[in-house]
Amino acid sequence: MAARYVYAFDEPSSGGRELLGGKGIGLAEMTKMGVPVPAGFTITTDACRAYMSNGKTLPDGVEKEIQEHLAALQEKTGKRFGDTNDPLLVSVRSGAAVSMPGMMDSILNLGLSDDAVVGLARATENERFANDSYRRLIQMYGEVVDDIHGHRFEQALTDLKKSKDSSQDVDLSADDLAELIDTYRVIYREETGRDFPQDPREQLARAVRAVFDSWDSPRAQVYRRTYDIPDDLGTAVNVVQMVFGNKGEQSGTGVAFTRDPSTGEQGLYGEFLANAQGEDVVAGIRTPEPLTHMEQKLPAAFAQLLDTMRRLEEHYRDMQDIEFTVEDNELYLLQTRSAKRTAAASVKAAVDMADEGLISREDAIARIDPAQLEQLLHPMIDPAARWEVATKGLNASPGAACGAIVLDADTAEERGRAGESVILVRWETTPDDIHGLIQAAGILTAHGGMTSHAAVVARGMGKPCVAGCEGLSIDLDARTITVGKTTLSEGDLLTIDGSTGAVIVGEVPLVAPAVNDDLKTILGWGDEHRTLKVRANADTSEDAAKAREFGAEGIGLCRTEHMFMADDRLPVMREMILAESEDGRREALDKLLPMQQGDFEAIFEAMAGLPVTIRLLDPPLHEFLPPLGQVTDERTRRRVKQLQESNPMLGTRGCRLGLQWPEIYEMQVRAIVRAARAVDQRTGETPLVEIMHPLVGFEEELRRLRDLTVRVAHEEAPEVEYLCGTMIELPRACIRANEIAEQADFFSFGTNDL
Template structure:
């Protein structure tokens, strides 16, 4: 379908694309827009089926619509007098700024250039238009590389003693046109037709093809934009910002897109065309200077901005051209903005009663909020990165490089912030990350171990940075020809995945007044509770600061990973008898008890869900490969005596604990069944702490959660253990502590037998990390390292199931478990505590199945509060 801008106002927006919709709206509002027409998105499929060429009936529609433009402008396309030139632009239904191509000044040739020169009396203008067209056509239609196009002008620029074509006079501009023609003729990529209609046909075809250019494809992958979205084409009469000194081109935002402040923000360039502003080649002037130089056009622009913002109820970015003092609007769209600006704009507009509070909530993209919750690179400073990986955990960190956890801990003791660089991570590296300011890994993804732990700690992490080669033995990594040695300073940006050499300026982010107000509105709207995953007292305090209503997951084994506790934990594991194990457990119990007291005090009566020991025991020991090397070295040196015996005994124990598939082995509730003294220690510490806090006047709300449950009989046995220990401690303190007992649902069988489990439980919490692994049969780290990206590229999976919940498989299990559990026990509480819990699509699904709460990392709590509010608001709003 082909429609003019006035007709387009009556059509479905999806047929017009964002650009076409904006043009249609501006025309209907009576604003000054150059005439044109839109080839709607439904045509793009037919173009693809026709090998990229316009079907005959569509081309006939283009010709008919072209006649309309000629009538409206009084100009003739390719005519001998009053020639009409055209622009061809693309428009999709999602914002893809600069990703697809535009061609300007279509319809020019030698004769038309001479006519423009004669009619305007401005030779430079006429041949500047010609020059621009030749460059556009050569690059976009003929696919000549940009370097060759730039080099074609080099001789002329040198003679004119300038680096910019825009600074050339009329004679030199003609020379550039001649040089470009010569380069194109010799490139062997085809010719530029003299016939304007053939130029137009080729331009439309090329702009359609740009939907699949590499940068557009990459952009869609980065922002998860469906490949099947159609593209519209806008053909429009040219207006000339390069005509004379009373002409200009520019871009205006109706508010500041960086801060959100309510003032006009933008730039303009006199005697230029639109791409000059976007390319950054020329130094622009401020809009304040435009107000002085072109006061009438500026006032019209300001009025148009006010009208468009009121119409769309959102900040607008407006592309404009002034031709000989007359203002024309070429585009309006929702302005891209920082997260901080987005929040201020939404809150301010609600205060101005331009929008409702619910509408303000819906204006914020939850995925961008990470920008303002962590320390970030100072965006006002221009600095070049040396490598780029996966932005695994947001924020920025700077410091000397170290290559192992011990070095990171030593640096932390010396109050020095360091960056831990590893080929990849294991659970043992938790302590290193805890000590480091941030982490850089060569392998891994957004849900790799490093990423999961880093997000939980609020530590920046760049993972999967395969541009670097890590040599931990040599204490260095290389990136290209650059060698970075231990002690050298680097900066990592976990929000963008970039790595920098040296110290890059950073800014500490703080919650603004508007953000805090927005979160209050969120809490008034949302119906789902938001808790935090917190493993330490510091984590708990941060969770409260960010508005968490409780702790939905406290991974108690993480408390054993510190330098002073790990040796005791190892000694407990290696103890040959239960009596010796209990001695070491008693020591660990005192340590955990104080942590639990501090957590209870921080949470002030909010629920705290303690997950009993989950990790396999071998994860607390020295890695097997390290031990084998140490023993081999000692044997080679002929070592004897106590040291050798101790090493061999340790090796024997580690070998005994080694499992073929540790994820499915002796971990979770199985540990508590085989070694009941471990569970006994932890449960005793929890209730000792609870009783002590309660006796001192505090309020506590403990919840005990059993991991990796697969059978109701496991749960019955462990419930009996927990109840007996809790009763014993409460009797000793003469304090009654209400508590809940629940299961972590992370095995399909647990979900499918939920009716049985609910008879024993007060709550279910879905551990979606492991439930995803066990449902798909994927190892998360192996999948992300070896084949998951391929699956996403090939379209086998549309989304990474470790980032967004797999509704059809994992989600169905959750729905079954929730339904069957509540059939038996209607008051059963349902929560989710996996890495998915802070992601809006997951929250939307959890809301739909009646989940009571989501628990995410502390730094994701504000994001989850907003996401839950958006989901609740959307559920209340009837579909349009």
């Protein structure tokens, strides 16, 4: 039986999302639910994979299937594709199995030609609408299929609006748009060497191939690498009957979320543009109105949209991101998918849906991506800081960021990779900016709304974004921006607050946020099911307290070497290293002992009742000395040379230090047990102490160091209880682990070294 590659929205398919893609399966399921969806069909991901593997040639039978389904679509709609009187128009839209917002291509209004646009104007009695649709087709087709840079089309549109004294696209008349069509045709001919194709079937065939090709576009590849999406999934292509939001004031387009994707709060959230097509909203070309404004303009369609949003969320049991169009007061849904959302929104929505009985607590836990929770630790502007807002935009993605202004994605990538914090400032972002968005600390755009490309991608990445900032202007020639009344150059510092929409000149102090109740709730639910305990790395009492606040059940690694790097301690540490006798070393160590003891006391108090694993000194001693080239004192130069090793990370470090200079480890053990006793006496809380000897490879090494630990601890505080163990971080230690275990109360695993 020949492979099948095309399915109508109302045809059953057993392939699901992997076969039909996210958009295709959504349209098929909505059709089955009775939701108003335009008719159409899906060309499967199997076809895309075959196309890619066949040297970008469509597999046998696909074109025949497309024509058969196109004929069926004509039958359903009562219109003919290519008719010059009242043509059937279609969109060609990508739809991978995994949501990749804006990364692949779509084309609207396929089927229009010089003759068909006249027939469409006559059939609809709306010449302006027909001309607007045709000029959009030429631009989209040119950009997607023939790789014409969109700037040429946009500049032509901008120049026309200036000449007609029009501030918005909708202010242009039918004659103005006819003039623009002529200009676009000239651009197309200049860029491609041929006229814009008049055969609608040629348009459709080339558009399908172009959408398949967009799966391998540079921006899509960058996005997949960033989010660990396999390269072999491919994208489906959806051929959908066009419905028009640009027919007039009784038409429009928008994006709606069933909950706020920034906060997770219940309530109406989204945006709407009257007399527009969908790309105007998601591309950020125009700044839309809040969705609530639709109620006054199109009340019947608005009420139907609210009911449909409720049904879809109940059906999918998840927050939905919905694209819709209203044509002459008739609502059509073009897409529904699980909404991209911030970590805060993920947590809030999961907890609320569990409380509402929509999902179980187990489902709520599974909905949260653990890596995404790091977003909840993103900084916010210090409430105690003094600052003035230069201008404001839309609070499109929460969090705050400060960085150097950059005006293009390439610069953002270059400076971001170099470790610099940058704010990418654009009129609006496009999918081609993805490499810069990944490296930027925050995003600021002059155009676009809460559902624009910049906003959606920023929320998915957990980056702050301020969009639609009308008080922002950009001069790309001068490489400057103006925010409010202040002009800044590329490289100047700027702070944005994606939670409030504030834009602030200069650098403002940022602070870490507090853990909110919803996060505590879902972490508590997770605790009811987990079988592992989680400890934190912490080298200071402040780190320990923060770890405990976030639910850590102890400290798994406290690295003592960091305690010696403070300005008041490093000179004493160097004194110990440079000492030429044991007595000299012990004299310096006596100065370090109370410092270490104080550190340990603070950590034990912060972690009262929880275990603390303290790793004795690990790095080679030369790390505490200045580089040889910076040393002028001959005695110090001689000592630095003595300590130099060809491979210091496998040299005299870890337990080898403790065996060669046991007085170092003796001081540290003494400080640990003294601190434990002092905290016990002061608070009544007995510290749970674990002493780790690093880099052990042999049983004999740990036996000697265990004897040292037992002797010193017994001398200092025999009543203090502790465990003595090691970190398994050498291949030899893995092989000899059964022997080393004879001397160890516990093992930790140094997986990075292994």
